[in-house]
Amino acid sequence: MTDWLTNATLLQRVKNTHDDSSWDEFNEYYRPYIYMITKGLNIRHHDALEITQMIIIKIWKHLPEFNYDPDKGYFRGWLRTVTVNTVRNYIAKKAYSHESIEGLEEVEEGKGFNNKVTDAEIEAIADREWEHYICDLAWNNVKADFNDNVQEVYAQLSTGTKCETIAENIGIKCNTVYIYRKRIQEKLYKEIRRLNRELG
Structure with missing residues (x-):
């Protein structure tokens, strides 16, 4: 890891999408967490990697307009929302194209992503993965x-x-x-x- 900066400072730097070093730092810190949330939603490894990349691209596009206000909540809360919405859209797209959802999800022991999972359950998954990370x-x-x-x-x-x-x-x-x-x-x-x- 490079020199430590506050979250707000890093986010401010990342808003300049041409700042490669800031994006490298952002990826180093947050990509593993995004992947862990996705895996926590019982998405198989290959698809979790693809979804994580999609989220990173989405963040790259939208962070310049994102205003970080710690008084309104943690940055990871915003990441969680973006991640879950991307997972849901990914699942819906696969279902629409008639691809096998069982092939997409980790279905061992009756588990798998459930579109009806509550916000509280998602928050619990994200908090658990954050603690581990x-x-x-x-x-x-x-x-x-x-x-x-x-x-x-x-x-x-x-x-x-x-x-x-x-x-x-x-x-x-x-x-x-x-x-x-x-x-x-x-x-x-x-x-x-x-x-x-x-x-x-």
């Missing part, structure tokens, strides 16, 4: 500050492994695992708060 991004930003043992503790904690088991696996004292966990939490939560403030 920001947590992963935060860890990628701070993990270099920790040695290999601490990184391994985080990896095992992320899978739900108990501290006692982690200590045995790595060959360290159980109390050391707790100390590492506290250090990770402090730095990670600080980074998550910063990312939410700058990218939210």
